[in-house]
Amino acid sequence: MADLTLDRALVDSADGPFLFVVAGRSQDTEFAQGPHRHARGQLFGSLQGLLSVGIESGVWVVPAIHAVWLPPQYEHSVRSHGPFNGWSAFITEAACENLPKQPCTLRVSGLLREAVLRASTWPYEALDSVREHVAAVIVDEIRHLPAETFGLPLPKDARLLRIARALIDNPADERDREQWASWGAVSTRTLSRRFVDETGFSFTAWRQRARLLRALELLAAGEPVTRIAIDLGYSSATAFINLFRRTFGATPAVYRERLQRGAAGE
Structure with missing residues (x-):
C-alpha cells in the first residue's frame, strides 16, 4: 500500500491483515497532524528527512535511522521538517500483546527496513504464508530491538x-x-x-x-x-x-x- 492517503478506518479496524504498511512519496512541503490515536499499534519512521513526535510524556525528534513505536490507542502528534519520505506499519491490537506497552524509539536495523519496504508493496488483503513470515519479522524486530533515547522528556x-x-x-x-x-x-x-x-x-x-x-x-x-x-x-x-x-x-x-x-x- 504505497500511499499514505489511506482510508483512516483501516487503522481502526481489527479486520483485514494483522499488519499492513503504507509508504509515502517524497514531498518537499512539511506536513503536520494534530493529536490523534489509532486502534492499531503503529511503527513509523522516515526514509528521508526528520520527524518530530509529541506524546504526553515528551517530544521526540526522529531521524531516518530511528523509528517510533506507539501502542494501540496512544495519543500523539506528528510533524515533518524539510523534504520528507516516510512509512508506517499498523498492527492489530491482538498482535501487539507481546510488544512494548509504552511508546519508544528504536534504531532501525537493516532487516527491519527491508521487511517494511517489502511489506509496503503489498495490497490490502489477506497475507499468504510468505507475507506472514515477513510480517512476523517486523513484529519480532519491534519486540527485540533495543529502545533508544532520542527525545526530550x-x-x-x-x-x-x-x-x-x-x-x-x-x-x-x-x-x-x-x-x-x-x-x-x-x-x-x-x-x-x-x-x-x-x-x-x-x-x-x-x-x-x-x-x-x-x-x-x-x-x-x-x-x-x-x-x-x-x-x-x-x-x-x-x-x-x-x-x-x-x-x-x-x-x-x-x-x-x-x-x-x-x-x-x-
Missing part, C-alpha cells in the same frame, strides 16, 4: 512543565535558572531537584538538549548553520558546531547530508 510538575514548554517554544531564551524559577513560581532548589527527578536531566542539560533537538529540525528545514547557532543563542557558530559534533558524532553539515540522503546513506 517533559516534567510532570505543572510549574516545571510550564517552564519546559516555554523553552521548547523559544530554546534561545537566555534567562538563567534563577530567573526561570522566579518566572515559574518555584524555588531554584526545587527546580533543580525536580527536573532531575522527573526528566533524568539537570535543568541545564535539559535546556541544552532542547536547543540541539531544535537544531536538528532547523537543519532539516535547510537553515544555514551560522543562523541556527545565532538563533539558538550560542556564543558562536564554532561553539555550536563543536557541541553538536560531541553530541551527535558529526558536524551539522554532515548530519544535514545524512538527513537528505536518508536511511540508505547510513
Whole structure:
C-alpha cells in the first residue's frame, strides 16, 4: 500500500491483515497532524528527512535511522521538517500483546527496513504464508530491538512543565535558572531537584538538549548553520558546531547530508 492517503478506518479496524504498511512519496512541503490515536499499534519512521513526535510524556525528534513505536490507542502528534519520505506499519491490537506497552524509539536495523519496504508493496488483503513470515519479522524486530533515547522528556510538575514548554517554544531564551524559577513560581532548589527527578536531566542539560533537538529540525528545514547557532543563542557558530559534533558524532553539515540522503546513506 504505497500511499499514505489511506482510508483512516483501516487503522481502526481489527479486520483485514494483522499488519499492513503504507509508504509515502517524497514531498518537499512539511506536513503536520494534530493529536490523534489509532486502534492499531503503529511503527513509523522516515526514509528521508526528520520527524518530530509529541506524546504526553515528551517530544521526540526522529531521524531516518530511528523509528517510533506507539501502542494501540496512544495519543500523539506528528510533524515533518524539510523534504520528507516516510512509512508506517499498523498492527492489530491482538498482535501487539507481546510488544512494548509504552511508546519508544528504536534504531532501525537493516532487516527491519527491508521487511517494511517489502511489506509496503503489498495490497490490502489477506497475507499468504510468505507475507506472514515477513510480517512476523517486523513484529519480532519491534519486540527485540533495543529502545533508544532520542527525545526530550517533559516534567510532570505543572510549574516545571510550564517552564519546559516555554523553552521548547523559544530554546534561545537566555534567562538563567534563577530567573526561570522566579518566572515559574518555584524555588531554584526545587527546580533543580525536580527536573532531575522527573526528566533524568539537570535543568541545564535539559535546556541544552532542547536547543540541539531544535537544531536538528532547523537543519532539516535547510537553515544555514551560522543562523541556527545565532538563533539558538550560542556564543558562536564554532561553539555550536563543536557541541553538536560531541553530541551527535558529526558536524551539522554532515548530519544535514545524512538527513537528505536518508536511511540508505547510513
